[in-house]
Amino acid sequence: MKWKGLLCAACLLAGVSGIQAAPESDYQHQALTKDMLPVFYPALKQQMTYPMSWLSGHFRNFDQWRHEARKQLRQALLTPDSHVDFQPEVLDTIDRGSYVGYQLAFNLTDESRVSALMLVPKTKGRHAAAILLHDHGAKFDIGKEKMIKPWGDEQKLASAQAWSDKFFTGRFVGDEMAKLGYVVIAVDALGWGDRGPMAYEKQQALASNFFNLGRSLAGNMAYEDMRAFDFLASRPEVDPERVAIVGFSMGSYRAWQLAALRPQAAATVADSWMGTYEGLMTPGNNVLRGQSAYYMMHPGLPQLMDFPDIAGIAAPKPMLVFNGGQDKLFPHAAVEQAYQKLHQIWRSQHAENHLVTKVWPKLGHVFYKAQQLEAFDWLKQWVHPELVQQQVSSEH
Template sequence: MTHPGGREPAAPIPGAPPPSGFESPAVLDGALPVFHERLKDELTFPLAWGTSPIRDFPAWREAARATVERHLLQPPDDTPFAPETADEQRAGGYRRRILLFNVTRLSRVRALMLVPDGEGPHPAVLLLHDHGSRFDIGKEKLVRPWYDRARLSSARAWADRCFGGRFVGDELARRGWAVLAVDAPGWGDRSGLTYESQQALAANLFNLGSSPAGLMAREDQRAAAFLASLPEVDTERVAALGFSMGAYRAWQTAALSDHVRAAVAASWMTGLKEMMVPGDNALRGQSAYFMLHPGLARHLDLPDVASIAAPKPLYLTGGSEDPLFTAAAVEAAYSRLRAVWRSQHAEDRLHTELRPGLGHVFAPGAQDGAFAWLDAWAGRPRRPGGPERRGPGR
């Protein structure tokens, strides 16, 4: 190959030291690119609230949401839901349903819904499951699977590991909340993934003009719209709740969906630069593809995306000993979120906490705090012809 200047490039001399300034014959430093610090320095998040030249918050929120939407790599979807009830059974204080509906133009899914006894419409929660590298169960991580013994065994083990033995959806249903849980692509009824095959799924979705994170985000938007459309549900009192990857999904859905009016996110909040450090779990790839919108970091940081939800009520909880998110990284992200809600005179609508001694779990004490906050936000269920009591932060 001839050099543009017309001369052949000099051949490397075997055994000679590298030219001055030559970085390394390797591209990786552990799991990170050897030049990762320079790439991080280039990330200035120019669209973040307070940095962006847009000073009107509603206009900023519209521009920021449009930017996230572009990076989902999934077009908006208005496919009719066409719901069917495949099964309904009574439980103590609520009804259990298996529903079928079109979550997008691409997929018809089986979902679990719990509906409290009594006259509605009821406040409702979209339950968003975690990753956990456990793919045989998804929605069953949060709603007790009464219909499948094998999944019940797996789900009980997961509830013991992450939720203090509780099924979060059943707990909420007993408190008077309607809940809906849907499998993300790769989990539960839509399983087939293994830890290693996540990379192949991501690569093939990228080649097809899509992404795992974008597909999941669009499905979560659609699930929220479906939940809000149901006659048993009060459309003004629809919340999202999730743990771990489900927490990421919860605040992301609150940012991207007008149907979600409040959110609870347990054990997933950090800044991107704080996450991209040696030893962080995200550097392993694989599961990270479900929380990665290619190119979005050139515009917005992770807390900036969550900030699109402002001034909606948002409850963030985590553990001080979580090995996946350092307390310092979480507090830095919390501080940025508090500044956004404060700028909108909505400090009382944002709750941030790190519970001492807790790891990567959504323990019963943390659940009780979150449930009480949801109850206060929603107020009492409406009564026909009667006034509605509203809790703080609505």
């Protein structure tokens, strides 16, 4: 009788307050999807209106927008400026015919002194140059060695050659560019090569520890790329007005991000990483898995700008963006949506001839020889005009 009285009282209160019992089927028992998205994620995606996008219509002056957007991007890195001198040191050299390979050590930031691989043509004077940004690939034993052929370590050489065979038609992008007369440099991102050891399942812990330290893993990588660019541009062998950015896969993301952060870059080649948040944040996509995604995740930034909006901060500087039509990581619709946004931005500055976007229908997540040759041919008009002159002379 006592419990019955309590239940009646509860019913009376519910009736007075207007609360009515709902059928059990109306309650939301499942709070997360199998991709670890909250079930209300579609509502959150609708709130991603990108108010800092040049395409939002909120801005009239492109220069002012670009200044403010770059400032917002820089702040999102959660990384203060470094002031330590680079203090480079040559650790080893190798003669490769028309160019020389250097293994260097230098102060990348106030906290990190790193090793790097640099190739320098033997010709005199200041050269066009390129910073080479390596991929992720869940392969951590090599980083810079994915872009420049290593020496002095047979195990790393074998690993790098196998990677090159799989993704680059057996070629090393850095060595191919050095043969063309470029100074090139490659540095390990944190977790790769000499800056490991990293394991796939440990990335999330590393990212959370950066957050615990008031920093960001993605921001750390982005800022280190900025410093590596500055180091290359400071070299006596390099013409600072002709420094390009070249990246593959995660390195492609790093490439157009660096172009946005460093307006001094002369031109950018980005292969196999471009899409929109709308198109990539879909069930089953890599960006929803955590782990590797943390290298490209700046807290709060998606509320301000889409991926192509960030790349668009580099406009109207020359940029080439490739994607593979068979690349399962980047759905065709997401790529095309991003390309449309990019062209809108460059077109608004009457510089659409400075932007090249291309989907290679039969290729996947690769940077094969044909793509490299097309990219190098495009790049030389912006940073290596003497190659254009040599070609014209040879044709006549």
